[in-house]
Amino acid sequence: MKPRAGTLFAAAAPAAFLLAAPFFLSTYWVMILTEILTMSLFAMSFNLLFGYTGLLSFGQAGIFGAGGYFAVLSLIHGPSSLWAAFAAALLGSAFLSMIIGWFCVRRDEIYFAILTLGFGMMLFTVAHNWRSLTGGSDGLGGFTLPPLDLLFWRGSLADPRHFYFLVLGVVFLGALLLYRMVHSPFGLLLRSIRENTQRLSFVGADVRAVRLCAFVVAGTLAGLAGVLFALFNRIASPEMLHWSFSGKAVLMTILGGSGVLFGPAVGAAIFYVLEHVITAHTTNWMVFLGAILVVLVLAFPRGVLGSLLHLAARRRGRPRP
Amino acid sequence: METFLANLFNGLSWGMLLFLISIGLTIIFGVMGVLNFAHGSLFMLGAYLCMQFVRWTGSFWTGLLLGPPLVAALAVAIERFFLRPLYGRDVSLQLLLTFGLMLFLDDGVRLIWGAAYHVVQPPDALSGSVAIFSQSYPLYRLFLVVLGPLAGLALWAFFTFTLWGKLLRAAAMDRQMAEIVGVRVPVLFTAVFAFGAWLAAVGGALAAPHQSVGPAMGERIIIESFIVVVIGGMGSFPGAFVGALILGLLNSFGTTFFPQVQMALPYILLAGILLTRPRGLFGAES
Numbered sequence: 228m229k230p231r232a233g234t235l236f237a238a239a240a241p242a243a244f245l246l247a248a249p250f251f252l253s254t255y256w257v258m259i260l261t262e263i264l265t266m267s268l269f270a271m272s273f274n275l276l277f278g279y280t281g282l283l284s285f286g287q288a289g290i291f292g293a294g295g296y297f298a299v300l301s302l303i304h305g306p307s308s309l310w311a312a313f314a315a316a317l318l319g320s321a322f323l324s325m326i327i328g329w330f331c332v333r334r335d336e337i338y339f340a341i342l343t344l345g346f347g348m349m350l351f352t353v354a355h356n357w358r359s360l361t362g363g364s365d366g367l368g369g370f371t372l373p374p375l376d377l378l379f380w381r382g383s384l385a386d387p388r389h390f391y392f393l394v395l396g397v398v399f400l401g402a403l404l405l406y407r408m409v410h411s412p413f414g415l416l417l418r419s420i421r422e423n424t425q426r427l428s429f430v431g432a433d434v435r436a437v438r439l440c441a442f443v444v445a446g447t448l449a450g451l452a453g454v455l456f457a458l459f460n461r462i463a464s465p466e467m468l469h470w471s472f473s474g475k476a477v478l479m480t481i482l483g484g485s486g487v488l489f490g491p492a493v494g495a496a497i498f499y500v501l502e503h504v505i506t507a508h509t510t511n512w513m514v515f516l517g518a519i520l521v522v523l524v525l526a527f528p529r530g531v532l533g534s535l536l537h538l539a540a541r542r543r544g545r546p547r548p
Numbered sequence: 549m550e551t552f553l554a555n556l557f558n559g560l561s562w563g564m565l566l567f568l569i570s571i572g573l574t575i576i577f578g579v580m581g582v583l584n585f586a587h588g589s590l591f592m593l594g595a596y597l598c599m600q601f602v603r604w605t606g607s608f609w610t611g612l613l614l615g616p617p618l619v620a621a622l623a624v625a626i627e628r629f630f631l632r633p634l635y636g637r638d639v640s641l642q643l644l645l646t647f648g649l650m651l652f653l654d655d656g657v658r659l660i661w662g663a664a665y666h667v668v669q670p671p672d673a674l675s676g677s678v679a680i681f682s683q684s685y686p687l688y689r690l691f692l693v694v695l696g697p698l699a700g701l702a703l704w705a706f707f708t709f710t711l712w713g714k715l716l717r718a719a720a721m722d723r724q725m726a727e728i729v730g731v732r733v734p735v736l737f738t739a740v741f742a743f744g745a746w747l748a749a750v751g752g753a754l755a756a757p758h759q760s761v762g763p764a765m766g767e768r769i770i771i772e773s774f775i776v777v778v779i780g781g782m783g784s785f786p787g788a789f790v791g792a793l794i795l796g797l798l799n800s801f802g803t804t805f806f807p808q809v810q811m812a813l814p815y816i817l818l819a820g821i822l823l824t825r826p827r828g829l830f831g832a833e834s
Contacts, residue, residue: 283640330819334826336639337583337782341774342822345815348771352812470771474647481644511659517652524645525633 245395249388261391263492263499265455266479268398270491271405272448273476278485279409280441281421283340285473286327286347287449292468293350294320294450295457296361302370309373309384313454320450321443323350328442332435335424344470351468366464384458394455401448402489408444409488417441478516481523484530493532550683555800561689561758563796564696568751569769570776570788571703572744578720578783579740581639582631585646588770589653590745593619594752595761596657599668608671608757616749623745627738635737650766658763670757688757695754700789707785716740720783772799775814779821781831790829 245264249257269291276282294316301315327346331339354361361367372384375393382389408414416437419427428434457463466472475498476491483494501519505512527534569591576584597618598611605611626649634642669675670688677684707713719726719736727733752765759765776795780787795814802810821828 277640281640283643330823334822337577337643338778338822338826340583340640340643341778342819344771345775345818349812349815349819352809352815356808356811471767474651477644477647509659511655513651513655514659517648517650517655520648520651521630521645524641524648525630528641 249391254387257387257391259499259503261387261394261459263495264391264394264398265452265459266475266495266498267492268401268455269449269452270476270479270483270495271402271488272445272452273473274480274485274488274491275405275409275417275441275445275448277477277480278487278490279414279417279421280438282332282335282438282441283477284331284343284445285340285470285477286331286343286345286350287445287476288470288472289343289347289350289468290320290324290327290446291449291453291456291472292354292463292465293323294453295463295467296354296367296453297450298454299367299370299457299463300360302373303367307371307373309375312373312458313451316450316454317447320453321447323450324443324446325439328439328446332438332442344473347468347470347473351465351470354463354465354468361463361465364465366462368462370461372458372461390459394459397451397455401451402492404444405448406488413437413440478520480530481520481528482530484533484536486529486533487536490530490532494530497531550681551804553680554683554685555804556797557685557689557693559797559800560696560793561692561796562799563793564692564699565751565755565758566769566773566776566796567696567789567792568699568754569748570773570780570792571785572747573773574777574780574783574785574788575716575720575740576744577777579716579723580631580635580737582642582646583774584741584744585643585770586626586649586653587646587744587748587773588766588768589650589657590619590623590766591748591752591755591769592657592763592766593622593653594749595668595756595765596661596752597749598753598756599661599666599761602668602756608668611668611756612750612753615753616746619749619752620742620746623742624738627741631741632734632737650770654763654766661763663763665760665762667760668756674757692754692758703785712739772814775818777828778818779828781828784828784830787828787830 245260248260252260269287272291273284273287276284276287297316297319298312301312305311305315327343331342331346334342355364357363375382375384375389384390384393409417416427416432419432420434420437424434453463453467456467479494479498480491481494482497483492484490501515502512505515523530529537569587573584573587576582576587594615597615598608601611601614602608630645630649631642634645670686674688674691677686678690679685707717715726715731715736719731719733719740723733726736755765772795773792776791777788778791779794780789780791794817798813798817799810802813806813825831
């Protein structure tokens with residue numbers, strides 16, 4: 228019974244912290260936490276492809292940013308409704324990832340990485356150059372943030388704490404979907420693609436279709452995270468689509484651990500905290516990040532959360548004296 | 549006619565630099581199976597070292613001669629201590645490692661030399677401009693255009709006639725077979741990585757008077773050279789040459805004739821080639 232109680236506590240403690248945080252943290256840290264949650268969803272969507280399906284995408288930011296643009300465009304040209312903006316972004320990014328995925332899942336390993344990078348940069352170019360629609364390099368802002376309209380409650384999203392709970396809710400739903408997905412037979416199928424593509428196709432699975440499915444789910448969730456990011460910053464900007472932004476998801480995932488569902492979320496938290504600590508002393512924090520990534524890849528490829536869980540599992544497995 | 553020629557020379561000179569970096573990228577991939585994300589950073593390091601030598605000695609040629617070997621020495625260390633433990637493991641780990649190295653080097657350069665752009669004057673013999681069809685054109689760019697085919701020819705001769713060139717090709721073709729007939733593959737790997745880095749740094753040093761030297765130059769060229777090696781065919785030498793020319797020309801003519809979509813052209817080309825000829829223009833069929 229003992230390890231079970233431990234697992235329960237490990238799940239309940241972070242949840243309790245996230246729910247209670249806005250009541251004791253300063254507004255500044257609530258906003259940091261909002262960003263961490265948003266990036267967690269983005270990185271977890273990336274990890275559905277990387278950690279579970281074995282596909283390293285360097286174009287995830289393209290769909291993430293597109294989601295942000297869809298939402299902002301819907302708010303500017305369409306109804307001033309939060310749910311309409313979410314719907315537009317979800318449909319848009321699902322459609323976009325269906326098209327891009329259809330091309331990309333034909334190849335794997337390095338070719339997949341380069342293809343996704345190429346498509347992501349195509350989207351970046353559209354956002355950067357189509358001035359009349361996207362505002363070009365200035366980004367697309369200047370919209371009014373609609374109120375949060377739940378059937379029983381209505382509040383302004385200008386309050387950072389209200390916004391935090393919106394993000395928490397959306398990220399929770401996204402994480403729940405991912406959790407159900409990787410623990411379903413479909414999740415097993417994904418992992419078997421990662422382990423041995425050939426064997427899987429021999430037993431009759433349509434590898435491309437399964438990969439495309441994962442690509443669309445990952446893309447849609449990335450687009451959802453993009454909406455939160457654009458609304459939080461009150462602007463959708465081309466940098467959101469650049470490949471170096473995809474690199475952030477990669478870094479967070481490696482930091483936290485690609486083999487665990489919540490690894491990327493832990494990685495996102497470490498990423499932001501480290502950024503804060505290091506940029507207080509120097510602006511060149513990428514030097515540190517690069518060095519950390521090299522050390523992690525060489526010595527701890529499981530990442531922080533992955534290594535901790537591995538350690539815990541080993542200790543539990545050891546027979547008691 | 550004038551715009552056409554100007555575009556042609558601009559495209560060829562950029563293509564020539566792309567070729568120098570892509571050939572290293574493609575050999576490293578062909579022999580070692582590693583896609584080196586940090587290759588653009590080595591190119592950038594070549595440019596910065598050249599600039600530093602110009603500052604110290606006032607001579608561009610010293611920079612061109614002394615900078616690249618230093619970068620090659622760094623590459624030896626990278627291969628021995630960072631890449632070697634990862635051979636035989638997941639391919640994406642190698643990609644991630646070189647990605648980390650890229651972040652480290654790009655920002656490290658910013659730490660040492662600052663974020664500002666620097667200008668390197670071309671050497672006296674190659675400064676000034678020449679008149680072509682009543683239009684003046686910088687001599688240094690013409691020098692790069694001429695140097696391109698010469699470098700290609702020298703590399704071709706190296707790969708065709710010298711022992712090391714043949715060893716490299718053998719290892720690229722079939723690593724296991726090369727090992728069986730007695731090639732010391734670990735030494736070869738180090739040499740390949742250092743040679744590729746040296747070529748990239750030479751490209752960087754040559755690029756220094758051609759464009760401004762800044763911390764973003766590595767990031768720009770690595771993406772373009774990825775596209776070059778993929779459309780040319782991973783591990784193919786003629787592919788790297790043709791791919792670099794295509795991309796260089798696409799860059800200059802695209803800017804003149806399709807300024808709106810120019811930035812997207814390389815990616816559209818990449819997607820088109822990968823879908824119709826998955827192994828690239830010169831890639832071997834498996």
